[in-house]
Amino acid sequence: MQRVRTKTVAATAVALAMLAAGCYRDNGASSTPAPGGTPRKDLVTITPAGVGQVDSVTWALYRGTTSIDPITAGDYPEITVTSLMCESLFRQSPDGSAEPGLATRLDFPDPKTAVLTLREGVRFWDGSPMTADDVAFSIERNRDPKGGGYWVPVLDRVASVEASGPLKVTLKLKQPDYWLRDVLSYMPGMVVSKRYVQAKGKDYGTVKGGAMCTGSFKLGQWRTGDVLSVVRNDGYWNRAESPLVRRIDFKGIPDEATLTAALLTGEVDGAYLELPLSTMEQVRASGTVKVYHGPSYLIDALIVADMGRGPLADPRVRRALSLAIDREAYIRTLYKGSAQPARALGTPGTWGAQREVFQAAWDALPAPGVDLDGARRLIQEAGASGKTVRFGMSNELNKLATEANLVKSAAEKIGLKAELKAVSTDAYSGFFLDPKARADVDGFFTTNYPNWADPGALYATLSLPGGPQDYGRYRNPEAASLLRRARGSAEARQRAEATVGAQAIVTKDLPWIPIAAPDTVLVLNAKLTGATVSSQHLFAPWASKLGAVG
Amino acid sequence: MAAYLMRRALMLAVTLLVSSFVVFAGLSLAPGNPLATLSGGRSLPPESVAVLVQRYHLNEPFLVRYVTWLGNAVRGDLGVSIILRQDVSDLISARSGTTIALILYAALIVLVGGVALGLLAALRPGVVDAIVVMSTALVVAVPPFVAAIVLIGVFAVRLRWLPALGNGAGLWEQIRHLTLPALALAAAATAAVARVTRTTVREELGREHVQTAISRGLPYAAVVRRHALRNAAVPISTLAGMTVASMIALAAVVERAFSLNGLGAYLVSAALSKDFAVVQGISLVLVTAFVLVNTLVDVGAALLDPRIKLGGRA
Numbered sequence: 001m002q003r004v005r006t007k008t009v010a011a012t013a014v015a016l017a018m019l020a021a022g023c024y025r026d027n028g029a030s031s032t033p034a035p036g037g038t039p040r041k042d043l044v045t046i047t048p049a050g051v052g053q054v055d056s057v058t059w060a061l062y063r064g065t066t067s068i069d070p071i072t073a074g075d076y077p078e079i080t081v082t083s084l085m086c087e088s089l090f091r092q093s094p095d096g097s098a099e100p101g102l103a104t105r106l107d108f109p110d111p112k113t114a115v116l117t118l119r120e121g122v123r124f125w126d127g128s129p130m131t132a133d134d135v136a137f138s139i140e141r142n143r144d145p146k147g148g149g150y151w152v153p154v155l156d157r158v159a160s161v162e163a164s165g166p167l168k169v170t171l172k173l174k175q176p177d178y179w180l181r182d183v184l185s186y187m188p189g190m191v192v193s194k195r196y197v198q199a200k201g202k203d204y205g206t207v208k209g210g211a212m213c214t215g216s217f218k219l220g221q222w223r224t225g226d227v228l229s230v231v232r233n234d235g236y237w238n239r240a241e242s243p244l245v246r247r248i249d250f251k252g253i254p255d256e257a258t259l260t261a262a263l264l265t266g267e268v269d270g271a272y273l274e275l276p277l278s279t280m281e282q283v284r285a286s287g288t289v290k291v292y293h294g295p296s297y298l299i300d301a302l303i304v305a306d307m308g309r310g311p312l313a314d315p316r317v318r319r320a321l322s323l324a325i326d327r328e329a330y331i332r333t334l335y336k337g338s339a340q341p342a343r344a345l346g347t348p349g350t351w352g353a354q355r356e357v358f359q360a361a362w363d364a365l366p367a368p369g370v371d372l373d374g375a376r377r378l379i380q381e382a383g384a385s386g387k388t389v390r391f392g393m394s395n396e397l398n399k400l401a402t403e404a405n406l407v408k409s410a411a412e413k414i415g416l417k418a419e420l421k422a423v424s425t426d427a428y429s430g431f432f433l434d435p436k437a438r439a440d441v442d443g444f445f446t447t448n449y450p451n452w453a454d455p456g457a458l459y460a461t462l463s464l465p466g467g468p469q470d471y472g473r474y475r476n477p478e479a480a481s482l483l484r485r486a487r488g489s490a491e492a493r494q495r496a497e498a499t500v501g502a503q504a505i506v507t508k509d510l511p512w513i514p515i516a517a518p519d520t521v522l523v524l525n526a527k528l529t530g531a532t533v534s535s536q537h538l539f540a541p542w543a544s545k546l547g548a549v550g
Numbered sequence: 551m552a553a554y555l556m557r558r559a560l561m562l563a564v565t566l567l568v569s570s571f572v573v574f575a576g577l578s579l580a581p582g583n584p585l586a587t588l589s590g591g592r593s594l595p596p597e598s599v600a601v602l603v604q605r606y607h608l609n610e611p612f613l614v615r616y617v618t619w620l621g622n623a624v625r626g627d628l629g630v631s632i633i634l635r636q637d638v639s640d641l642i643s644a645r646s647g648t649t650i651a652l653i654l655y656a657a658l659i660v661l662v663g664g665v666a667l668g669l670l671a672a673l674r675p676g677v678v679d680a681i682v683v684m685s686t687a688l689v690v691a692v693p694p695f696v697a698a699i700v701l702i703g704v705f706a707v708r709l710r711w712l713p714a715l716g717n718g719a720g721l722w723e724q725i726r727h728l729t730l731p732a733l734a735l736a737a738a739a740t741a742a743v744a745r746v747t748r749t750t751v752r753e754e755l756g757r758e759h760v761q762t763a764i765s766r767g768l769p770y771a772a773v774v775r776r777h778a779l780r781n782a783a784v785p786i787s788t789l790a791g792m793t794v795a796s797m798i799a800l801a802a803v804v805e806r807a808f809s810l811n812g813l814g815a816y817l818v819s820a821a822l823s824k825d826f827a828v829v830q831g832i833s834l835v836l837v838t839a840f841v842l843v844n845t846l847v848d849v850g851a852a853l854l855d856p857r858i859k860l861g862g863r864a
Contacts, residue, residue: 063819066633145598148605152598206635224634225645225819226717226811253715253809254819261702261714262809268715425822 043294043519043533045094050530050547056247057528057546060259060271064252065228068219069205070190071142071149076274079187079538081250084230086213088189089116089135090181092540094532096295096352096453098185101540102130102214103169106184108490111176116184118167123237124193125218132163137194139171142187151188153468154451157487176488178495182452186539216243216544227251244530244547263289269525272537274298275399275447276335276518289523293338294533295349296520297449299458300330300339302391302407302513305431305438307472311387311416312442318510320378321389323371324410331516334402339518341368344507345448346455346499347517349535354496358455361500365507368514375414388417392437392444394428403445403515431471438471447518449535456486456499459506474511554852558845565841570623573833574616577826606632619830628831633823638831641816646835648717648812649801651724655732656739657794664740665786668747672755673774682748686741694800697734698807705730715809731808735800739793746789750782784855791847798840 061077073082091101105117122130139161142151157177164170171180183189192204196212203209211219216236220229228250232243251268253259260279262268264286277283284291302321304312311317327341340347343365351358379385389411393404404420411418421441423430430437431444438444448469450457460483461469463476479502486498507514522533530545531537603609607618622629628638671682692700706714718727754760755778763773802814809815813832820828 066823146601148598148602203635208636223644223811224636224641225816251716251809252819255807255809257699257702258715258807258809261707264707265710265714267713 044292045294045534045536046532046545047292047522047524047529049545050244050528051550052244052548054245054528054546054548056249057245057269058249058251058267060253060262060268061250062252062274063254064225065250066224067205068211068228070138070187070192071147071151072205073187074150076272076538077250077252080272080542081228081230082187082190083537083539084217084248084541084543085211085215085219086190086192087215087541088185088187088539089118089191090185090189092185092352092452092536094294094534094536094542096297096350096534096536098182098352098452101185101189102135102191103184106181108176108178111488111490112173114171114173114177114180115164116169116171118169120167121237122214123235124196124212124214125233125235126193126196126212127235128193128195130191130193130214132165132167132169134194135169135191136161136163137197138191139169139184139188141192141197154183154188176490178490179454179457179487182454182457186451216241216541217248220247225252241541241544243544245543248543263523263525266525269528270531271523273521273523276338277521278398280336283523288526290526292522292524292533294520294522295535296518297347297350297451297453297535298447298518298520299342299345299347299449300403300445300447300515300518301342301345302403302443302515303431303446304443304472304474304511304513305392305441307474307511310442311382311384311389314382314384315509316378316382317384317416318513320375320382320384320414321407321411321416322368322510322513323375323378324414325368325407325513325515326370326410327368327516328370330403330406333406334399335516335518338521339516342514342517343368344455344503345458345512345514346450346503347514349517349520350450350453350455350458352453353492357493357496357500361503365504372413379415385415386417388419389442390419390421390440392421392423392428392431392441394425395422396425397428399447400428400445407443407445443513446512448512451539453535454495454499455503456483456495459483459499459502460487462511463502463506472511474509476505476509479505479509555849558849562841562845566838569837569841570620570834571616573830573837574619575612577829577833578612578615623831623834628834629827631820631825631828633820633825633828638827641828642813642831642835645811645813645816648810649798649805649814652728652731652735652801652804652810652812653794653797655725655728656736656797657790659732659736660739660743660793661790663736664743664790665747667740667744668786669751669774669779671744671748672751679748682744686744688741690738690741690745692738693803694734694738695803695807697737698731698804701730701734702807717811727808727810731804731810734807735797735804739790739797742793743786743790747782747786750785751778754778754781784851787854788847788851791843791850795840795843795847798836798843 061080063077065077065081067073067078068082068085070082070086073079088101089103091099093099102119102122103116104119107115109115116135118130118132118135124130141147142149143155143158145152157173157175158171159174160172162170191214193212197204200209205211207222207224214237216233217230218233220231222228229247231247232245236242253262253268256277256279259268259271260282263271263283266288283289304318307313331337331339331341343362348362391404391407393400395401408418408420431441448458461467463474463479463483464470465475465480482498482502486495486502489495489498520534522531524531527549528546529549530547532542536542607615619629626639628642630636631638631641634641667682667686671679702714705712712730713727716727718724760773760777763777764770801812802818805812805815806818813836817829817832820832
């Protein structure tokens with residue numbers, strides 16, 4: 001669910017890596033984001049499927065991959081690679097909907113029991129069949145607090161996991177959990193070989209231990225700091241989805257100028273740009289690569305550091321600040337148009353199911369326009385004129401610096417005093433991890449996302465007491481109970497309705513102030529096609545159709 | 551001479567001990583928390599945190615950790631990388647080849663290119679001299695990261711003569727891949743060495759014993775070689791040696807710019823991700839290399855110039 005820090009880290013390191021000022025698609029230089037963000041037509045979720053076989057492709061990440069163990073794969077360089085090799089029980093498709101994966105069904109014989117029916121004939125890379133034992137073991141690894149895995153909190157409603165038949169796994173639940181299918185549609189649902197993991201112990205997922213999964217690519221050469229190769233698994237259980245690319249070499253390229261040069265010379269064939277690239281105009285102008293934009297789960301937001309302290313404790317001040325932020329300017333400056341102003345944290349890219357419900361709720365939310373007069377009135381009502389708000393930021397990251405200065409000027413325009421507390425990128429992650437660091441500021445910035453296409457997955461992390469992103473101690477019993485109800489409802493429609501109910505409250509209370517929803521940006525060599533262009537590339541195989549242009 | 555070398559060796563050991571402490575202490579005092587790295591920045595249940603703290607000895611007192619670390623380091627065990635869960639010594643040895651090759655390549659360019667340009671300018675007053683003086687004045691002010699951007703832009707992106715990134719496989723490919731990085735690293739230093747060579751050779755050429763040799767009709771080339779260049783060798787080699795030592799640090803910038811898998815680039819990324827053991831290990835190796843190169847330069851200068859006193863406060 002959360003993805004906090006990735007954000008941070010991503011913000012952090014990535015930042016170093018790629019951010020800077022973004023620039024985007026020059027389809028007329030004015031891909032004006034639809035005001036208030038109706039889903040845009042210029043977004044694609046997949047590029048046309050590849051036709052020809054390709055020997056090898058070089059793919060850039062913002063840094064080298066450090067782990068390919070799903071339990072500790074949390075940031076872009078890990079998940080982009082791991083999701084090519086390891087398959088999860090359910091699979092996120094490019095448009096966000098969940099499909100069967102290594103499991104074909106998830107049934108709930110009673111609200112506190114979930115039964116997974118596994119696909120027959122699935123084999124690991126070494127040819128051994130995937131059994132119910134492997135699946136139960138993989139889920140248990142993710143649940144084990146001593147395992148050092150990242151996904152313990154998302155499986156907190158699971159009481160026990162048991163292989164109950166050759167192709168059946170039964171999960172006993174502490175409370176009904178109808179998000180389970182989605183939880184099992186990314187890293188926590190990835191299946192590894194029990195025998196292999198037990199043989200490798202702590203080395204599993206490292207250079208020493210390697211990996212053993214079921215995916216269409218298997219681990220090839222891995223020299224840390226240099227290259228991690230995945231090679232086509234010719235014994236893949238699903239013949240129909242055998243990849244066209246024989247080998248993908250992943251390289252960590254932290255430097256923007258280097259990445260640009262490598263893309264322009266064809267030394268690197270493709271990359272997902274999680275943060276804006278300042279050299280984008282140069283990349284676009286080149287005939288060597290094409291730039292694609294797709295929907296994403298991402299949201300840029302300001303997190304209120306403490307809902308009970310400082311000027312931002314007053315909802316009117318939060319609302320006023322939100323009204324004063326010039327989102328269009330932010331998108332123009334940083335993303336050069338490839339983002340849209342956000343009405344809420346759960347943006348259109350995250351509507352994987354029940355779209356009509358979310359669309360109607362979205363349309364009912366006020367469009368985020370600048371209203372300085374209204375904002376000033378709110379500040380005066382709240383008696384906050386002249387009070388000081390402090391925002392945590394880091395000058396090392398262009399994105400954070402741009403965002404922070406924009407919010408600072410918004411605050412000053414409406415009669416607040418604003419200060420920026422600049423820290424190193426390392427210290428910046430402290431705002432997410434350390435309440436003491438948060439005590440020093442009134443707000444800080446995040447790029448966040450739910451781990452599957454459901455706005456509720458994001459709202460729950462910040463609205464439930466003790467949730468993984470409960471930074472500012474936002475307490476609204478009604479929102480919390482709606483989100484619990486969403487998770488506990490068997491009917492998809494009821495889940496969506498409870499979620500939009502919570503969304504309305506969270507969007508009014510503004511524990512986080514949504515700013516903009518960036519697109520997924522894919523840069524791909526013009527000779528290649530077939531990669532997906534949505535946040536799906538973080539969670540599911542995104543290169544099955546990648547191949548040469550016909 | 552033996553006593554001099556002994557003294558230098560002792561100083562070397564003391565310097566290394568002090569710097570190892572500074573390296574270790576500096577990192578321990580730096581802000582940031584390895585737990586953040588270990589947890590991927592997520593909030594973890596307390597029992598998970600306890601497991602991690604214990605596994606990486608994060609709760610032991612500072613001096614205990616320092617002594618353990620130093621003791622292990624002396625035996626070649628620099629600990630285990632938190633991020634990659636590999637031995638730091640392995641990680642370092644896998645990357646040191648790139649850095650050593652890069653620095654040697656750059657040093658070669660500095661020495662050959664710098665001395666040649668300097669001699670050319672010294673012996674050909676007029677247009678050639680003016681061109682060398684002006685161009686080196688410009689290049690000497692170009693830091694490696696700027697040189698890297700310019701070289702990539704011209705030779706990799708525009709002309710496509712040389713690759714923009716990576717290490718390459720096979721000797722020839724490796725040389726091709728290292729050429730732009732080595733040039734970027736060597737550019738400013740080459741210019742500096744050229745300027746010093748020009749000045750000192752000019753100066754030597756104007757001195758009495760050289761003028762005497764010339765007026766006696768000795769072949770000009772021999773005079774330049776034996777009397778001018780030889781006397782100019784001490785300042786040139788001292789400057790070149792210091793430059794090479796400074797490249798040990800500058801290599802980080804160049805490696806990063808060219809995505810080379812070297813020690814410097816790894817130091818930067820390890821520092822960013824708070825991979826303590828790696829940062830300490832690489833810092834120790836780099837400091838050792840730096841001190842060693844400087845010692846070698848001093849010893850070399852002493853060998854070249856017998857006037858340098860070997861005794862006393864050498």
